[in-house]
Amino acid sequence: MLSTIDDATLMKVASSLGEDEAVKLIDHLKNLDEITDDEIANKTGIRLNSVRKILYKLYDHSLVSLRRTRDPKTGWFIFHWKLQPDQLEGFILSQKRRVLEKLSVRLEYETNHDFYYCDTTGCRRVTFEEAVEAVFHCNACGKPLAHSDNGKMITVLEGKVGQLRKELGEQ
């Protein structure tokens, strides 16, 4: 049914939710029409609490739909879940846009600043302005600060930003 959604895509969605078991759950859901949370727990071996937690996260992003019925015997609600495959693409796109935005801000920061570093593990780089204020000595360890070339980092960031822009069709 969801032949357009490959496993790599599912992995991306699942990992962006921060839930390891989300992969298994989505993988199970993609071959079914509707399923209850109890059935998912039974079939996948994921604990019912985790199943519900993941389902509500997916629901927050409109990646699953929810239909409620009432059990005629007990009178309790039964929740029927269904994957919304057409929402997955949109979700991935918005994730990519968020990453692109973060990386662009970082790239701009790296490009617009000169950095200085004491070359001590655990100490952080400082900007030129901060270095001047500290008279070119590290505030943490006291060692002299030397100019720190961030050209490599800028190249890496530019590569990632370019790749994402291409994937998002912005280039």
Ligand SMILES: [Zn+2]
């Ligand atoms: Zn230092």
